[in-house]
Amino acid sequence: xxxxxxxxxHQVTQMGQxxxxxxxxxxxxxxxxxxxxxxxxxxxxxxSFYNNEISEKSEIFDDQFSVERPDGSNFTLKIRSxxxxxxxxxxxxSSQVAEDTQYFGPGTRLTVL
Amino acid sequence: RKEVEQDxxxxxxxxxxxxxxxxxxxxxxxxxxxxxxxxxxxEPKLLMSVYSSGNEDGRFTAQLNRASQYISLLIRDSxxxxxxxxxxxxxxxxxxxxxxxGTRLLVSP
Numbered sequence: 001x002x003x004x005x006x007x008x009x010h011q012v013t014q015m016g017q018x019x020x021x022x023x024x025x026x027x028x029x030x031x032x033x034x035x036x037x038x039x040x041x042x043x044x045x046x047x048s049f050y051n052n053e054i055s056e057k058s059e060i061f062d063d064q065f066s067v068e069r070p071d072g073s074n075f076t077l078k079i080r081s082x083x084x085x086x087x088x089x090x091x092x093x094s095s096q097v098a099e100d101t102q103y104f105g106p107g108t109r110l111t112v113l
Numbered sequence: 114r115k116e117v118e119q120d121x122x123x124x125x126x127x128x129x130x131x132x133x134x135x136x137x138x139x140x141x142x143x144x145x146x147x148x149x150x151x152x153x154x155x156e157p158k159l160l161m162s163v164y165s166s167g168n169e170d171g172r173f174t175a176q177l178n179r180a181s182q183y184i185s186l187l188i189r190d191s192x193x194x195x196x197x198x199x200x201x202x203x204x205x206x207x208x209x210x211x212x213x214x215g216t217r218l219l220v221s222p
Contacts (some may be wrong), residue, residue: 031208033208033209033210035210041214042200042212042213042214042215043151043157043200043210043212044212045209045210045211048207048208048209050208055207055208056207056208056209058209089154091156091157098208099144099145099204099206099208101147101159101162102159102210103159104149104156104157104158105156106155106156107155107156109154
């Protein structure tokens with residue numbers, strides 16, 4: 001069964017550093033998403049992406065964040081200058097069409113020191 | 114008002130019990146709803162989509178009540194392996210899911 005994959009599984013970084021989180025969505029899916037979950041809190045939407053542009057973003061997704069689909073398979077989330085409060089699980093998801101079931105990857109645990 | 118609300122629990126039930134969770138939502142225009150299961154420090158995994166007519170998958174039944182703006186999940190004959198956090202999610206139609214905080218279920222022998 002096709003699945004969303006994410007790398008790395010755990011990323012540790014120093015405050016102020018840039019990080020890039022990588023995702024490979026399910027191959028025939030057209031919509032891609034990033035969510036995050038701070039430990040003990042709910043899953044929060046960050047951004048959705050379709051047809052090589054951002055469709056929707058939350059207020060969390062400020063100028064420090066960016067997304068890119070650099071090739072036909074990868075979907076990345078970049079945080080330019082990490083803060084302590086960026087420490088969280090970051091989940092990538094994809095869906096075949098809008099408002100369809102979203103399938104989540106295993107997540108990247110980001111720890112900012 | 115929070116967009117999606119769930120009782121955080123935990124719900125402690127013995128094996129074989131029937132347990133039900135509710136989830137309320139505030140956006141009356143939302144069309145799609147989902148139940149996800151999340152194990153500790155893992156990703157949400159789709160359990161069921163929730164349709165207006167209700168739907169059943171084995172021991173799991175989901176219902177949507179548009180008039181009262183809530184969805185429900187019923188688990189029959191609980192197994193130890195059902196212990197997890199159950200997340201309800203609303204698709205607002207803007208290509209994003211809004212999740213509740215989750216309801217924690219603990220099934221004991």
